[in-house]
Amino acid sequence: MREPLRRAFDVLVSATILALTSPILAVAIVAIRLESRGHPIYRQRRIGRDGEAFDVIKLRTMVSGAEQMGAGLAVDDGDSRITRIGALLRRTSIDELPNLVNVLRGEMSIIGPRPTVPVQVAQYTDRQRGRLTLRPGITGWAQVNGRASLPWPKRIELDLWYVEHATTALDLRILWLTARMLVTGHGLYKGETGGWVDPPGGAAG
Numbered sequence: 001m002r003e004p005l006r007r008a009f010d011v012l013v014s015a016t017i018l019a020l021t022s023p024i025l026a027v028a029i030v031a032i033r034l035e036s037r038g039h040p041i042y043r044q045r046r047i048g049r050d051g052e053a054f055d056v057i058k059l060r061t062m063v064s065g066a067e068q069m070g071a072g073l074a075v076d077d078g079d080s081r082i083t084r085i086g087a088l089l090r091r092t093s094i095d096e097l098p099n100l101v102n103v104l105r106g107e108m109s110i111i112g113p114r115p116t117v118p119v120q121v122a123q124y125t126d127r128q129r130g131r132l133t134l135r136p137g138i139t140g141w142a143q144v145n146g147r148a149s150l151p152w153p154k155r156i157e158l159d160l161w162y163v164e165h166a167t168t169a170l171d172l173r174i175l176w177l178t179a180r181m182l183v184t185g186h187g188l189y190k191g192e193t194g195g196w197v198d199p200p201g202g203a204a205g
Helices: 003-037 086-092 099-106 128-133 154-165 168-184
Strands: 040-049 055-057 109-111 138-139
Touching: 003 055, 003 086, 003 099, 003 109, 055 128, 099 138, 109 168, 128 154, 154 168
Parallel strands: 109 138
Antiparallel strands: 040 055
16 A cells, blocks of 8 residues: 555554444453553553654553563463463454554554564664564564464564565455454464574573
8 A cells, every 4th residue: 555545544444443442442451450460551662664662552461560570572372471361362362452552643554564672673684674664563464474473584574575565455465364363363372483582692571
């Protein structure tokens, strides 16, 4: 999609979905507060288009302060830091609905490479920084081709392929595959091969 059309699509879709799902979000927020201490909204610094930093907004699915416990940023199926309601929110992707606020702000798009944390972007090669030429998305080509179960280098390559080949037809295909993925939950966790692997001397947080 061309930029003005993409932006209009983003605003229309995100505003509509937020309006339709507001009762679900309200129930989820209450359930999070009842189950564990801490704010129900989770914010994490991510890197967006052209390297601009912003705070991505999600529903909290883990115990408060989880990033300073256990495996840090790495999360896998059965992680003890995930709350009971959090596991349900992750399985249904309801935890990512507040990302739509980021879309309305212009920090994200409906479709694009998922935004990553600064420590990961700092390890990008010049070629991999091409991933930052588009607004990050709620869903994208890498998301529908394995999601978190993909090895990190493959996720980047899929995102770079999307940057070079983005078309309206491809975006529609991604939307269809995303809807199917939400039903199956495939690729939600990193498993044995997926996710970020720290380079020597590096840390994912």
